[in-house]
Amino acid sequence: MEGLLLYLLKSAGCLALFYAGYWLLLKNDTFFVLNRFYLIASVLVSFAIPLIPVTSPFRTVPEVTYYGALPEGAIPVRSLQITDILLFVYLFGVGVLLFRFLLQLWRLLSIIRTHRIERDNGFSLVLVENDTQAFSFFKYVFISKNHSVQPEVQRILEHEQVHIKQYHSLDILLMEFVTIVQWFNPFIWPYKTSLKETHEYLADHGVIAQGCSTPRYQLLIIEQQVGGKLFELANNFRQSQIKRRITMMSKIKSNGWAKLKVLLVLPLAVLLVLILAQPKVQAADNPADIFASQDQTSKENFEKKKAEYIKKLKAESAEIDKKREIIKEKLAQTDDPDTKKKLKQMLAEMQVQEKELKMKATQLKMKDLEMQLQEADNGKDKAKLEKELAKMKKALASENNGKTEKKLTEKEARLKKIEELEAKIEDLEKAYKKTDNPEKKSKIKAMLKDLFAKREQLKK
DSSP states (O other): OHHHHHHHHHHHHHHHHHHHHHHHHTTTSSOHHHHHHHHHHHHHHHHHGGGSOOEEEEEEEEOOOOOOOOOTTSSOOOOOOHHHHHHHHHHHHHHHHHHHHHHHHHHHHHHHHHSOEEEETTEEEEEESSOOOOEEETTEEEEETTTTTSTTHHHHHHHHHHHHHTTHHHHHHHHHHHHHHTTTOTTHHHHHHHHHHHHHHHHHHHHHHTTOOHHHHHHHHHHTTSSOOOOTTSEESSOSOHHHHHHHHHSOOOOGGGGGGGGGHHHHHHHHHHHTSEEEEEOOOOTTTTTTTSOTTOHHHHHHHHHHHHHHHHHHHHHHHHHHHHHHHHHHHOOOHHHHHHHHHHHHHHHHHHHHHHHHHHHHHHHHHHHHHHHOOOHHHHHHHHHHHHHHHHHHHHHHHHHHHHHHHHHHHHHHHHHHHHHHHHHHHHHHHHOOOHHHHHHHHHHHHHHHHHHHHHHO
């Protein structure tokens, strides 16, 4: 759950920064197609960036020693956390907005089902009884019967046709889903408004490009400003921000070089990737070379590092002991065979982990002996240290060889079992070919199927 909330916060931060880039660099330019592409692309990129598996070159975290997950019932009951409350609030908000979205969609579909539709030039004209302003949704243009006879209705329809041809309804649906997911993000609401404004600029310039006089069209927009209820999911001819629409129609086209401003967003995207990158995991210290970079003449520094490492090993050992006590307690309480098996397996794994810690401690002691050997002047002391060091190396080598032999023994046993299974399979296949009894053939088939499965399992 924490992972989901963290992902949502990361994507919300990306959306906020990308919208800030739009507001500062592109909002007042007349490159409406570019602005539309930027707004849609930055939404998709914002959700993708937190998922990019990049390792940060700047941040590192120490490797966490994993002791294995405790089986079900071995960990105390988890109490209600703040993240649980936040998740509940988030899902409640998602539910409310999703219900609102579905209700609006149902209202639009109801209008389409219950009103007369006329086909005209690649779109469907829905004549609405109520006194509503013109709006479009995909290939449908909704207009009041009272307004359909107005002299300027053709310009209104041309405006809505631009919305249809450029698939603005797809953008609106995308932003509705993004708003549902990111409802807590204060930047998502102006983001959504900016995209709708861009749609209106595109539609306005599309109408003017068809030969309509700019002053006359601006007057039509002002006349259409009053009256009519709007649909959130639709592209409406009447939108607020009328002053900005009129200004954008009259504005001199932005210099072509201004398009290059969008390239300034690329460093922002790279920065976001690096900020949200996973920190580099610093491998656990290897006792054999932990002090390799130490100044060999600085005994005080060496002792300090050694004390820190011993403290770390003791902490890991204490953690294992703590979990062992929990498992033993649960083992004494349970009667379930499966749970007992899991708990015993956990205890066995902890024994292996303890051996590894002992090996690390031995390696550390060996390094300490090597340091003492370098400093020793007395021949007798040197011989004693060399003997003790050789003994430790022999014990460590024996431990490692034991592990290798165990692995080899397990591999040999597995290969032997595979050979035995293949011999049985060969005998059964011969018996299958010899017999004509259908019942016997069926039994042999079932046995072969079971042997094949076992063989594949062993090969894995």
